[in-house]
Amino acid sequence: MLKIGLTGGIGCGKTTVSCLFADLEVPIIDADDISHQLVQPHQPALQKIQSTFSEEFILENGQLNRAALKKYIFSNPLAKQQLEAILHPLIFQEIATQIRQLENAYCILSIPLLFETNSQALVDRILVVDCDELTQIERVQKRDNLSIEQIQKMIASQASAEFKKNNAHDVLNNTKNRSDLAKAVKKLHNFYLSLSQNYTTHTCDFPDYLRIST
Ligand SMILES: Nc1ncnc2c1ncn2[C@@H]1O[C@H](COP(=O)(O)OP(=O)(O)OP(=O)(O)O)[C@@H](O)[C@H]1O
Numbered sequence: 001m002l003k004i005g006l007t008g009g010i011g012c013g014k015t016t017v018s019c020l021f022a023d024l025e026v027p028i029i030d031a032d033d034i035s036h037q038l039v040q041p042h043q044p045a046l047q048k049i050q051s052t053f054s055e056e057f058i059l060e061n062g063q064l065n066r067a068a069l070k071k072y073i074f075s076n077p078l079a080k081q082q083l084e085a086i087l088h089p090l091i092f093q094e095i096a097t098q099i100r101q102l103e104n105a106y107c108i109l110s111i112p113l114l115f116e117t118n119s120q121a122l123v124d125r126i127l128v129v130d131c132d133e134l135t136q137i138e139r140v141q142k143r144d145n146l147s148i149e150q151i152q153k154m155i156a157s158q159a160s161a162e163f164k165k166n167n168a169h170d171v172l173n174n175t176k177n178r179s180d181l182a183k184a185v186k187k188l189h190n191f192y193l194s195l196s197q198n199y200t201t202h203t204c205d206f207p208d209y210l211r212i213s214t
């Protein structure tokens with residue numbers, strides 16, 4: 001199965017693009033969704049987070065206090081590494097499991113930090129969603145109610161837009177309106193369908209280092 005890695009900067013439109021592909025009945029595997037599911041109450045990953053970090057990151061209802069943990073790891077590189085060591089192998093294992101269950105021509109793997117986690121080898125092709133930085137900041141501000149400074153810090157903590165575009169096979173520019181984006185997605189969909197004819201469905205070929213023992 002042809003695997004398209006979808007990535008792009010914060011707020012550039014990854015989720016919006018995923019929805020447009022889903023409308024075309026393309027299966028979407030979303031690393032963000034998976035990471036949210038992994039830290040639900042009673043999940044082993046949440047228990048590991050609880051024992052590695054302080055109890056203060058668990059709310060009274062047993063849910064992870066995402067905002068507090070996100071803030072903590074943002075200014076603590078070691079904690080960020082520890083958190084990634086807990087979550088990344090589990091995320092990639094779940095991605096591999098979901099791929100094995102599919103029989104479609106191609107699928108979209110939405111991995112926001114595809115470059116930052118060096119996961120390029122997991123996919124056959126990389127699709128970057130991009131938009132100009134002012135639009136990006138405006139959209140995130142409207143959606144998340146954050147200050148411009150906070151958003152700029154988040155953008156600066158990710159691989160640059162230039163790097164992402166230079167290392168993509170395909171780029172979707174999402175600076176304009178949604179209907180332009182939908183047209184561009186439809187065009188890419190037809191292209192991916194034609195490419196997929198050269199791929200045969202095979203078992204997932206993730207490298208061994210991404211497998212974890214259970
Ligand atoms: N073409 C567009 N025109 C206007 N608003 C848009 C457009 N594309 C996306 N948006 C809006 O911009 C915001 C960010 O888009 P979206 O959530 O798809 O980005 P994302 O890359 O998934 O963000 P994140 O990195 O936070 O997951 C959303 O509120 C979305 O509705």
Ligand SMILES: [Mg+2]
Pocket residue numbers: 014015016
């Ligand atoms: Mg998103």
